[in-house]
Amino acid sequence: MKIHGLQKMTLLDYPGYVACTVFLGGCDFRCPYCHNFELACGAARPVMDDSELFAFLKKRRGLLDGVAITGGEPCLHKDLPDLLREIRALGFRTKLDTNGYHPGMLRRVLEEELVDYVAMDIKNSPAKYAETSGFRYFSVEDSSTDDPMDDPAPVHTGAIARLPGISHAEDLTDRVLDLGKIKESISLLINGTVDYEFRTTVVKEFHSSEDFFEIGEMIRGADRYFLQCFTDRDTVPYGNLHAPSVETLQKYWRIMLEFVPGTELRGINEPA
Numbered sequence: 001m002k003i004h005g006l007q008k009m010t011l012l013d014y015p016g017y018v019a020c021t022v023f024l025g026g027c028d029f030r031c032p033y034c035h036n037f038e039l040a041c042g043a044a045r046p047v048m049d050d051s052e053l054f055a056f057l058k059k060r061r062g063l064l065d066g067v068a069i070t071g072g073e074p075c076l077h078k079d080l081p082d083l084l085r086e087i088r089a090l091g092f093r094t095k096l097d098t099n100g101y102h103p104g105m106l107r108r109v110l111e112e113e114l115v116d117y118v119a120m121d122i123k124n125s126p127a128k129y130a131e132t133s134g135f136r137y138f139s140v141e142d143s144s145t146d147d148p149m150d151d152p153a154p155v156h157t158g159a160i161a162r163l164p165g166i167s168h169a170e171d172l173t174d175r176v177l178d179l180g181k182i183k184e185s186i187s188l189l190i191n192g193t194v195d196y197e198f199r200t201t202v203v204k205e206f207h208s209s210e211d212f213f214e215i216g217e218m219i220r221g222a223d224r225y226f227l228q229c230f231t232d233r234d235t236v237p238y239g240n241l242h243a244p245s246v247e248t249l250q251k252y253w254r255i256m257l258e259f260v261p262g263t264e265l266r267g268i269n270e271p272a
């Protein structure tokens, strides 16, 4: 398997463990706020193959606890189970990041006990899932929140393609998002025995209070849910997207507590 990136040590990507992060290329979503878009759309070149990764890991035994597998979308790779099996055979814990769109692969790695922790994205409420994951064209102006309790909507000139040669969702908008796959993955995790978290990257232009009531219904009873604040950077394919205010995030946190008592704000203080 080709490896598209390796962060040799992280204290953040695998909560509670010292880990390295392995990036796999390709993704079947085109989230407009993606931090790894060149990796997701296939523009980034591999940096090593799995034999080089295993050689690296052998030298890190006793220094690292675990390996976080991220992307892109790792579950697109049919040899993901082999990769996970080999990593575990070397004595490392495994964490898998996924967009939740491959319940068949998720079921397999859970049933074969190849992962110790799964982090699954919940992109948005059902009505906005397609535009938030790049299956539908979006207008930043049109999708501004109309919730009077939220921040005043910023003035937009529309989404701005920032990365040259990348047209938003060009290759996805002829497809229809199958929300059933997302719901199946949610069910697998909630009803399974492996530790997991759900998480949403909150973008001012895409999320409102109403969305979190619907997200709450989707994952009601989950163990853990994190609200993560969008941060802009050069690798995000579209400019003109913004982080919500801390007050807005705290309001969403309060909404989600009704559905998932284990809801936390990641990287932001919760109100007393």
Ligand code: SF4
Residues within 6 Å of the ligand: 027, 028, 029, 030, 031, 033, 034, 035, 036, 037, 040, 071, 072, 073, 099, 133
């Ligand atoms: S699911 Fe979205 S955010 Fe994650 S890698 Fe794919 S395009 Fe990027």
